[in-house]
Amino acid sequence: DAGVIQSPRHEVTEMGQEVTLRCKPISGHDYLFWYRQTMMRGLELLIYFNNNVPIDDSGMPEDRFSAKMPNASFSTLKIQPSEPRDSAVYFCASSLGEDQKLFFGSGTQLSVL
Amino acid sequence: GQQVMQIPQYQHVQEGEDFTTYCNSSTTLSNIQWYKQRPGGHPVFLIQLVKSGEVKKQKRLTFQFGEAKKNSSLHITATQTTDVGTYFCAGPTSEGGATNKLIFGTGTLLAVQP
Numbered sequence: 001d002a003g004v005i006q007s008p009r010h011e012v013t014e015m016g017q018e019v020t021l022r023c024k025p026i027s028g029h030d031y032l033f034w035y036r037q038t039m040m041r042g043l044e045l046l047i048y049f050n051n052n053v054p055i056d057d058s059g060m061p062e063d064r065f066s067a068k069m070p071n072a073s074f075s076t077l078k079i080q081p082s083e084p085r086d087s088a089v090y091f092c093a094s095s096l097g098e099d100q101k102l103f104f105g106s107g108t109q110l111s112v113l
Numbered sequence: 114g115q116q117v118m119q120i121p122q123y124q125h126v127q128e129g130e131d132f133t134t135y136c137n138s139s140t141t142l143s144n145i146q147w148y149k150q151r152p153g154g155h156p157v158f159l160i161q162l163v164k165s166g167e168v169k170k171q172k173r174l175t176f177q178f179g180e181a182k183k184n185s186s187l188h189i190t191a192t193q194t195t196d197v198g199t200y201f202c203a204g205p206t207s208e209g210g211a212t213n214k215l216i217f218g219t220g221t222l223l224a225v226q227p
Binding site: 031033035042043045048050055056091093095097098099100101102103104105106107 | 144146148154155156157158161201206210211212213214215216217218219220
């Protein structure tokens with residue numbers, strides 16, 4: 001099992017640019033989560049999907065953030081336009097069913113200059 | 114809103130010493146999970162506790178879920194340098210939704226001096 005795969009590992013961009021983060025969950029998992037980690041705010045849940053359907057996006061900070069899951073094996077998190085305060089590590093995680101452990105990807109380190 | 118706090122934020126120990134981190138939730142939790150994140154890495158699941166007063170052991174690690182299901186602890190006996198990292202507790206949010214919609218604690222960073 002390859003685990004949860006995220007790309008890119010590192011992204012450096014300039015303020016105002018569009019950023020797209022990608023995630024491939026573990027095959028067969030029906031839940032997908034996007035988390036953001038910063039020193040100040042810790043691990044924050046941004047949005048989660050169940051069977052490719054967005055269930056709760058209340059953690060998405062602003063309209064500049066959007067997420068999609070077009071199929072069971074792929075999800076994107078897009079920031080447009082990006083701002084320096086978006087700099088963080090973004091993790092994707094997947095799980096099988098409720099009450100189950102989360103498997104995290106290696107994360108994307110985003111730096112917005 | 115719901116909060117999950119951990120103490121201490123940081124602990125530095127000599128190799129061989131014991132270590133404990135405490136997790137406190139502002140609301141009752143149906144279950145609690147613990148994760149470990151190595152420096153530069155991603156959170157990795159360690160264990161899940163479900164029952165009030167439950168105690169589970171994994172080698173040198175002992176996990177406990179409080180009787181009121183609002184607190185938990187992780188104790189490491191005789192720390193090793195491989196124990197270095199940040200330990201997070203996590204529990205389902207009280208706002209409804211999937212029970213694997215987790216709110217993570219603030220984390221405890223453990224440093225181990227050889």
